[in-house]
Amino acid sequence: xxxxxxxxxxxxxxxxxxxxxxxxxxxxxxxxxxxxxxxxxxxxxxxxxxxxxxxxxxxxxxxxxxxxxxxxxxxxxxxxxxxxxxxxxxxxxxxxxxxxxxxxxxxxxxxxxxxxxxxxxxxxxxxxxxxxxxxxxxxxxxxxxxxxxxxxxxxxxxxxxxxxxxxxxxxxxxxxxxxxxxxxxxxxxxxxxxxxxxxxxxxxxxxxxxxxxxxxxxxxxxxxxxxxxxxx
Amino acid sequence: xxxxxxxxxxxxxxxxxxxxxxxxxxxxxxxxxxxxxxxxxxxxxxxxxxxxxxxxxxxxxxxxxxxxxxxxxxxxxxxxxxxxxxxxxxxxxxxxxxx
Numbered sequence: 001x002x003x004x005x006x007x008x009x010x011x012x013x014x015x016x017x018x019x020x021x022x023x024x025x026x027x028x029x030x031x032x033x034x035x036x037x038x039x040x041x042x043x044x045x046x047x048x049x050x051x052x053x054x055x056x057x058x059x060x061x062x063x064x065x066x067x068x069x070x071x072x073x074x075x076x077x078x079x080x081x082x083x084x085x086x087x088x089x090x091x092x093x094x095x096x097x098x099x100x101x102x103x104x105x106x107x108x109x110x111x112x113x114x115x116x117x118x119x120x121x122x123x124x125x126x127x128x129x130x131x132x133x134x135x136x137x138x139x140x141x142x143x144x145x146x147x148x149x150x151x152x153x154x155x156x157x158x159x160x161x162x163x164x165x166x167x168x169x170x171x172x173x174x175x176x177x178x179x180x181x182x183x184x185x186x187x188x189x190x191x192x193x194x195x196x197x198x199x200x201x202x203x204x205x206x207x208x209x210x211x212x213x214x215x216x217x218x219x220x221x222x223x224x225x226x227x228x229x230x231x232x
Numbered sequence: 233x234x235x236x237x238x239x240x241x242x243x244x245x246x247x248x249x250x251x252x253x254x255x256x257x258x259x260x261x262x263x264x265x266x267x268x269x270x271x272x273x274x275x276x277x278x279x280x281x282x283x284x285x286x287x288x289x290x291x292x293x294x295x296x297x298x299x300x301x302x303x304x305x306x307x308x309x310x311x312x313x314x315x316x317x318x319x320x321x322x323x324x325x326x327x328x329x330x331x
Contacts, residue, residue: 020313024320045237052245062244073235073243080247086279087248091256093272096264098256110252122276123312167324170295173287174319177302178312180280189277196278197285204286213282220278221271228270 004100005131014117014137017124021116021138024171026145028056031162031169033153035060039067046154050147055114057210058083086214090118094135097125101132112139114146116172123179191227192220294326 029050036046041063053059058080065071065079090113098106109132117138124134180193199219204212262268288296298319305315 017313020317048241049244052241053248055248058244058248066240073240076240077243077247080244081251084248084251087251088255088258089275089279091252091254092259092262093275095256095259096269096272099260106256107253110256111249113252119276119280126273165324165327167298167320167322167327170287170291170298170323171316171320173284173295173299174302174316174323175312176280176283176287177299177319178306178316180277180284181303181306181315182310182312183277183280189274192274192277193281196281199278200282200285201289204289209286212286213279216282216285217275217279220281221275224274225267225271228267 006101006105006133007131008133010129010131010133011137011140013129013131014121014124014134015140016137017120017134018117018138018141021120021171021175022141022145024168024175025114025116025142026149027166027168027171029146029149030153031149032056032059033150033155034157036063036150037154037157039063041154043151043154047147047151050150053080054111054143054146055080055084055087056146083210085210086115086217087113089214089217090115093122094118098132098135105132105136109133109136109139112136112143114139114142116175117142119176119179123183126183188227192224195223196220292331294323294331297326297331298323 032050033043033046036049036059037043041049049059049062053062061079061083062076065076091110094110094113098109101109112135117135120138121129121135184190184193196216196219200212200216203215207215264272284299288299291299301322302315302319305318306312309315
């Protein structure tokens with residue numbers, strides 16, 4: 001654990017890399033704000049949800065549940081646990097790298113963890129990023145984009161174009177496709193890619209999108225562990 | 233539904249927080265062998281491939297072509313970020329063209 005870096009430089013590097021993602025998250029925030037406002041949440045409540053839950057898919061599900069008027073507290077709690085279960089995986093994969101920063105900085109950084117900057121940070125770690133502030137750095141512009149997008153979407157619900165018209169809904173898949181292409185360096189890397197894609201499609205048909213993403217990660221990890229040569 | 237919004241918000245926030253910190257915390261007790269490290273390194277590859285595959289399946293020709301373009305552009309431009317942004321332009325254009 002000696003020589004672990006957590007510097008302003010690393011934070012800045014992460015923030016710079018996070019800006020293109022923040023643009024898409026801003027558009028996603030607009031979308032959530034629109035939905036929340038249509039469901040009767042005002043600007044304050046919508047932004048409070050975006051800040052407190054900080055996960056678009058979980059918030060959309062929560063708004064849907066609340067709209068039915070029959071959601072119990074436990075149903076809400078369970079829905080968010082299930083949809084965000086992938087964060088268990090995200091946190092676990094970051095742990096060996098991030099823990100070196102110490103508990104306060106590590107757990108503080110996890111508050112800014114999302115799908116997009118997890119992908120970006122895992123890519124950076126693979127490329128040799130040593131500065132643990134990188135994760136919080138990528139999270140900062142994304143948080144700004146998410147909260148400002150939510151506020152604007154909820155406030156201007158009647159005048160905005162749908163984000164789909166501009167292609168922003170495909171931003172995360174586009175980043176995922178680009179990053180996976182950049183991260184494949186050898187034939188060994190192609191196997192987890194193929195297994196992940198296959199597992200996602202199969203599980204999606206059985207259980208829906210949230211388990212599909214978790215299953216893709218677990219299946220890819222399992223196959224890599226099985227194929228690993230050398231000492232266990 | 234009689235619960236007040238602050239109570240609901242606190243419940244939802246605690247569920248989200250639990251997911252954020254629990255995997256990280258549990259992993260502190262797992263010794264990281266080279267085999268575990270290989271699994272951790274492959275996990276994002278599987279997740280990214282999964283996200284892409286689901287988007288291709290859910291989308292039409294416009295989405296499939298745009299994502300294929302992102303893969304090609306990443307190899308040509310050697311920048312995944314530039315390729316991803318161009319992919320968004322491609323899908324917006326294809327949708328505008330009615331594909």
